[in-house]
Amino acid sequence: MINVNINPSWNAVLADEFNKSYFNKLTNRLRIEYNSNRIYPHPTKIFNAFNLTPFNKVKVVIIGQDPYHGENQAHGLCFSVNNGAKIPPSLNNIFKELKSDLNISLPNSGNLSSWAEQGVLMLNSVLTVRSGVANSHKKIGWEIFTENVIHIISSKLSNIVFILWGRQAQKKIKIINTNKHLILKSVHPSPLSAYNGFFGCKHFSQCNAYLKKFNNEEIDWSLR
Numbered sequence: 001m002i003n004v005n006i007n008p009s010w011n012a013v014l015a016d017e018f019n020k021s022y023f024n025k026l027t028n029r030l031r032i033e034y035n036s037n038r039i040y041p042h043p044t045k046i047f048n049a050f051n052l053t054p055f056n057k058v059k060v061v062i063i064g065q066d067p068y069h070g071e072n073q074a075h076g077l078c079f080s081v082n083n084g085a086k087i088p089p090s091l092n093n094i095f096k097e098l099k100s101d102l103n104i105s106l107p108n109s110g111n112l113s114s115w116a117e118q119g120v121l122m123l124n125s126v127l128t129v130r131s132g133v134a135n136s137h138k139k140i141g142w143e144i145f146t147e148n149v150i151h152i153i154s155s156k157l158s159n160i161v162f163i164l165w166g167r168q169a170q171k172k173i174k175i176i177n178t179n180k181h182l183i184l185k186s187v188h189p190s191p192l193s194a195y196n197g198f199f200g201c202k203h204f205s206q207c208n209a210y211l212k213k214f215n216n217e218e219i220d221w222s223l224r
Contacts, residue, residue: 004018004047006047007054010050010054029140033128033130039137041067041076048076049078049121049123050121052122053121053122059120060120060163060219061153061160062078062163063123063124063125063162065166065168066125068129069129069130069131069134072084073088075111076127080113083111089191090191091189097204100199101205102204126142128142147172150175150176154176159214162183163203164183165185182206184203184207
C-alpha cells in the first residue's frame with residue numbers, strides 16, 4: 001500500500017474507505033505504477049486537496065477530472081498548477097470569467113492553493129495520472145473513492161456550494177442532496193466549450209452570495 005498522508009479531520013470520516021478492498025487494490029496498483037512509470041502528482045501531493053482543506057472547513061467543492069499529465073503541473077488540486085508552470089487554457093478561461101464576474105485581475109500564477117486554504121475543496125475525480133497519458137488511471141478505483149467523498153460531504157455537511165463544470169462533473173449530481181446544498185453547473189471551461197455557457201455563468205459571485213446568506217465567510221477569489 002501507499003501511505004495515506006491525509007489531514008486527521010478527513011481520516012476520521014474516511015477511515016472505513018481506506019480499509020475497503022477496492023482501496024487496497026488501488027494502492028497496490030499505484031505502488032507498481034509509481035515504481036515503473038512517471039506518475040503525477042508526486043506521491044506526497046496525491047491528497048493535497050484534503051490537506052489544504054480540512055473536512056470541517058469545506059465550504060465549496062469544485063470537481064475536476066484527472067490531473068494534468070505534463071511535467072511540473074499537477075500538485076493535487078483540480079485545475080491548479082504549480083508555481084512557474086504555464087497557465088493551461090481551461091484555467092485561463094476560469095480567470096477570464098473571474099475578471100468578468102468580480103473584476104479580479106488576471107493572475108501571473110495558476111496555483112490555486114489560496115482557494116483551497118479558504119475552504120474550496122479542489123477535487124479531481126481521479127487523483128493520479130501517467131505522464132503524457134490523459135485518463136490513464138481512469139477506472140482503477142479513484143472514482144469510487146472520490147464519489148464516496150462527495151457523498152460524505154453531502155450527507156454530513158450543510159450549505160455547501162458544489163461547482164460542476166462539464167458533463168463528467170455533472171454526473172455527480174446524483175450523489176448530492178440538492179435540498180441542502182447549492183449546485184452551480186455549466187459547460188466545461190475548455191476552449192472547446194467555454195463560449196457555450198461558461199463565460200457569463202457568474203459562479204464565483206453566486207457562490208459568495210450563497211455563503212453570505214448562511215453566514216459563512218465569502219471566498220476571496222483573487223490570486224497574488
